Amino acid sequence: MDHCYDNESVSFFYNHSGKHLSLSWQPKDVVMVVLGLTVSVVVLLTNLLVIVAIMSNRRLHLPIYYLLGNLAAADLFAGLAYLFLMLHTGPRTAQLSVRVWFLRQGLLDASLSASVVNLLAIAVERHRSVMAVQPLSLLPRGRVLLLMAGSWVVALGLALLPSYWNCLCNLDHCARLAPLYSRTFLTAWALGNLLAFLLMAAVYARIFFYVRRRMNRMSQHAGFHPRYRETTVALVKTVVIILGAFVVCWTPGQVVLLLDGLGCDSCNVLAVEKYFLLLAEANSLVNPVVYSCRDAEMRSTFRRLLCGCLRSSSRHMPQNGPRPGMRINLPDSGHPLVDSSL
DSSP states (O other), X not given: OOOOOTTSOHHHHHHHHTOOOOSSOOHHHHHHHHHHHHHHHHHHHHHHHHHHHHHHXXXXXXXXXXXXXHHHHHXXXXXXXXXXXHHTOGGGGGGOOHHXXXXXXXXXXXXXXXXXXXXXHHHHHHHHHHHTTXXXXXXXXXXXXXXXXXXXXXXXXXXXXXXXXXXXXXXXXXXXXXXXXXXXXXXXXXXXXXXXXXXXXXXXXXXXXXXXXXHHHHTTSTTXXXXXXXXXXXXXXXXXXXXXXXXXXXXXXXXXXXXXXXTOTTSOGGGTHHHHHHHHHHHHHHHIIIIITTSHHHHHHHHHHHTTOTTTTTTTOOOSOOOSSOEEEOTTTOSEEEETTO
16 A cells, blocks of 8 residues: 555544544543553662662672663663653543654653563573673673663664554554554564563573583582582572563563464454553563562662661671672682572
């Protein structure tokens, strides 16, 4: 179709795709907005605490914490993007111009993509650290900064892509979940996120089996310490939490996007759309708990910040070296094998 509908209203595309557009506030809309605003505020405060903790504690000025800080920044951005969505949803959607609608969706796509890319970057760096028998505190600063910059470039690119990959000139390809998006874009975006999960699962599985193999080998020595086995158990718990949180928060939404992208007309994707989007946003709240609160130094910094003890923190700072999680030393190398907190 050669004719484009750039000058049409958002309502035109919603009506064409069959997605209901509220003209007045319904109880369901109010509940979702209140719930969404609450989640957004909690996400903002939680991730802001992580960023302030890393900035205020010199002991956290290490490459691995830069990655955690970048993840927190991405999740903070996700909170802002979702807040913007909540302030421009419901009956207000019909009042949006096509440009503002793309801005609203682009902010959400960029923030969620940045979060996923950062999760994958952290997994890859942990894998490199374990396989090289290198403590996370000694990660190359340049490579980490490059990964951080790359994550935002990828996220920005994905956010701008729908401005060119849309259905404004081909209404037959319009999706139902996002009526101005092309179904092929939704399919590609969903498959990309599912691929990211599979890569994360493969990376953490490789870490786990490598550590378990080393533990089994070490257990045959007379000097095997029970703490090694405790570290393995902690490693298993961390892997289960990381992958479990990602599956619970992300998979439902990606499956729904994929079904809509593939044109499943019998699938009632609109009935669960808002709930699964909220669930994906909740991952930005889970990330600080999974990746930061399990770290001893981060927890102590959180306590000092929440207690308002920043001024005296330097005088009461423990004197032992950086400790990004519990580490074990291999008898044959003297280097840490893995952080049990991953």
